[in-house]
Amino acid sequence: MFFIVAALLMLGVLLGTVAHVPVPVSLVAAIAIAAWLAIFTIRERQHR
Template sequence: MLFLVGALLVLGVVLGAVAHVPVPVSVVAGLAIALWLALFAARERFSGHRRAGHLDHDRGGLR
């Protein structure tokens, strides 16, 4: 519960900061974050190593 309160507090601070900057700055920051998340997701998706206990769908079970 305390974590949720902290997360909502941080979200409020971030949204408050975004409300005071010009729209183009917010758009550029949003695009930068989206690009960073897309690169992270692609790197995780296509990484060569697999975690222990990860389902191997090609073999129909655990690795």
């Protein structure tokens, strides 16, 4: 659960700065966060 909160916090910080960075940087950050959440989801489902 902590990881989800941390990911959402990071997403919020990045959304605040997304207007100031180039589009490719924003896309890389979005892909990194999506990958982190996907890995977390897979690990949680396998754990159960």
